[in-house]
Structure formats: C-alpha cells, structure tokens
Amino acid sequence: MYNSYGGLTDSYAPFPVHVVIDQTGVIRYLSGQNDTDAVRSTIQDLLDEAR
C-alpha cells in the first residue's frame, strides 16, 4: 500500500506519509511532510462539508 502512492515528491524521506481520505474513500490529502496545519484544515473542511 505504502509504495502505491503517487505524488510524494515533496519529501526526500520515506516518512512521514500522511493521507486524508474522505467519506467516500477518495484521497483528499497526500503529503510526505509533517504539516499538521494542512492535515487539520483538510479534515475540518471534510467534516464541514458533511454537515
């Protein structure tokens, strides 16, 4: 699974890899960087969309 991600050119290192998957199983965020603000924002947006 880990080796199947495309688009991880924002990091030289293997970890971390962060993925946010929406309620229908679609990837909405994928990054090789530790950007907690971006992750939190993506999750919040998805939760807000569902309301």
Add this chain to the structure above:
Amino acid sequence: MRPSLPTTRVLTVRLASIGIASLYLAGCSGLDCPAGAHAEDDGLCYLDDGTTGTDGGSTTDGGTTASDAGTTSSLGFELGDPITTLGTDTDGFFELVDAEMINDDYALTVGQGGFAVSSMVDGSLVVQGDGDRGYDVAVDGDRAWVATRYSKLYELDLSVPTAPTIIDSIELGDPTHQDVALDNGLMLVGWLDQGAVIIDTNTLNQIGRLDVESARGVALQGDRALVGDEVGGQPQLVLFDVTVADSAVELDRVNLSGPAYDIAWENDNVATAEGGVGAGVFTVVDDHLESRGQLSLPGTVLSVALDGDYLWLAAWEVAALAWVGDGDPVVLGHELPTESAMGITARNGRAMVADWFHTTALQANPGLAGPELVMDSTVYFEKGQTDSERMEAWNAGAMDLELSLEVASGDYSVSESAITLAPGDRKTLLISPTSGAGAGALTWSSNDPDEPSGTVQFQTATTSVGTQHPDFEMSGFTWPDSSLSNFRLTDFEGEVVFLAYWAEY
C-alpha cells in the same frame, strides 16, 4: 456493537525508520519612486508613513510581506538574489536539527548521534563527536549545552572550537526537552506539558521554575526570559523578569498564530518560529511585547536566528532571509537547502543551516531582494481525466513576480500564459486536459535572479489526491478500546480517515 467514535478516524502505521525533506522556490522589480516613498495601484508615489503598503500588509496568505515593492525600494533594496550558498557538507549519519554559532569561523550543530562543528567559510565539516541524540543546543561563550531526546542535557567545552569535548551532564525531567537557552550563568530548559525551569550553570542546581503550562521555544537575555507557552490550545509568547530566579515575574503575554518552536532574541528584536503559519516578529519595549507582523513562507518554520536587521529562518523546505529593520518585516528571499532546513544560526551576515544530513553555510547579500515563486513541480491527474486541476502560484518574496507559462508537451491547456503577482499575492491557475489526461509538462520563466525558469510535470497516478484509495486490511491491529480488530478501510465508509505512516528514530 461499535462504540460511539468520532467521525474522523486516525490510523497510524508505525514502520521502520527515519525521514524528512523539502521543496521550493523564488524571483524581482522596482518602481521609480524616490527614497521614502512607494508606488500604489494608481501609479502615483506616496510617502511611506510606517504603515503597510497597497495590500494593507495582508494578502490571501494572511499577511506576508507587509509592504509591496515600493517599500523595499524605499529601503534601498535592489533586485537581486539576497542569499548565496557558500557550501555544504555531508556527514551521512547525523540527522542534524539545530545549530548555534561558536564564533565567526565555526558553528555547532546537533542531531541524532551527537554533534558536529562546521566551517562558516564553506559549510565543511570540521569534526564530529558522539553524544546522546541532540534536539537543541545553546552556546554562551566557550560553553554549550545540548538538550537531548532523553532526560539528559550535556555540556560541551568549546574553548578549542575544532575539538569540542563533553565535560558534564545533568539528568533533568522526562524526555524530550523542547528547547534550551543560555545566558550569563543561567540555563533555561523547556518541555511540553512540564513548563520551564532555570538552572544555575555553575552549580547545575535548579533555581527557579516559570509559571507556564507547556514550554516549547525558550530564550534568555540578561535577567529577562521568553517562553513559548500554550494555554487552552492557544499558543502564546510570555516575557518574564528572572532577576530572582525562584520568584520570576510575568511581565507580558501575547497570543501567537502558531506554536513557538523556536525563539530568537537580539537586543529589542524577537522572532518566533511558528511552524506552518510562518514566523512572528516582535519588539520588546519597556518590558512589553509589541507585534511587528507575521511572515509567511513555504514550508514549516522550525528555527529562527537574528543577525542585526536581518532574520534567518529554517522552514524545512527552504531557508529564508527577512528584513526586520526599519519599516515592516519582509521576506527578502529563499534558498533551497541541500536536504531539509531544520535549524539555523547566524552572525555577521552568514548563517549555518542544520540541513538534516548536511551542514550548509549561507551568505546574505545586503541590499538585495527578489520575488519568490512557490508553485508545485508536479500536477497529478487520474488517467483519462477530463476535468481541470488547480495549481497555485504564490509570490512569497519582496518584489513583483512576473511569470510566463507555456504547455511544452501533452494535450493540456493552462488558464493564463502570463501573470504578475505582487509580494504576498497568490493566483490559482487551471490545468485542463484537452483529450483525457496523460503525460505532459509545462515550462515557466520568471524574473527570478537565481531561478529564471522551470518545468511542471503532469502525471497520472493510480493512488494520488483525487483517486479512490484502495481498500486494505489492518490485520494485527486492534482499536485502542479493543472494539475493533483486523478492520478494513471500507469499514469506515461515511467517515473521514486520517492515515499516518511514521517511524520512531
């Protein structure tokens, strides 16, 4: 029956080791207004009154460069590359995360496995030494203290800078020390959730504790201390009078946009490294903290270093130089690290970057500033996709950016072929497949002194943003409350899932 769980699942997969890294980018232009004036949108020159420029100091990114090209021109900046890389060296082992100047000739860096001394001339490695995994370092005269990932801090004798030796250590609290500061016989150590303590470096006795909930960055200057606190989830910067260490007095407390991972303090200037929200710039006036603005740049600002009227920033993706002298603080330019800009220190116009597996020396070029283009280097599509994808161009620099774009290959079109961005402005571009997405590329050119051109690749990926995540089973994993085991991703249909691959090192 499944218990009531939050609508966002966090699944973490712990694997085997290491990580970190980077990406990019940069840019120009002056307006013909006399010194002390700047040009506004109507094409006329207006006197600088110490306030922000035409964008009010706040753009879509929340307030980057506080003024436009007019102000940088009024301060005497000319178009050019404000940073030059003098050299870099590789030790191949230490994951260096912090740096401090020893003197004008050498800098000390710390990381996994110990410490290293590097030359400020070219970043070359002079000597390495084994020690516990360093997380932060502070230098005062010919002594340094290294805060480790464990309960130990150790002291280095730097009287011979090219031959540092460990001469003492103390066990202090639970791991991990977030930051350490030294000044005039005092050491200030901060932890998350444990606050900050003051140590007498002569006796190694704890002589005081600061009333904070959770200390990240710490700084000392004479009988004053600064601590990055967090109260009820709100990051704050707190100023203390530590004249009597066991009775420290809180003098001022201000809110921050993000956690203060690092604090730089030189005379009356203060800067805070606030992660993904950039860096804060403050002035200490009569024991009060006055905000001078927030700097935005790509990446995550982890470390800051003041050098007179200049501020150096290590932001993982980039190292950057900002002006914090007269006028509004403004980012002058970026420089790509060799790997990842984790820590930075500076003196007399030069900086050393704790660049993960490298030490990298940088030189400031006074009086120069430029635009900085921040834009993806790859745009991903699903195979055969016909919908457009968005790509953002952001000028994170100090002068107007002029950008030209042209599709070089593949069946695509781009919504704009030429744009001009003022400092701090962003523009969303649409990349549209004309007959179903496949391989392709776009070339760009800009008025960037050190990066005048580049390429954006268009690629298709089976697992990327916008695609359906393949189902998988988490065999061998049990939910913390033991309610779930051997679950599959599809078990969480209807919920938001956060998947984190990480490692402990």
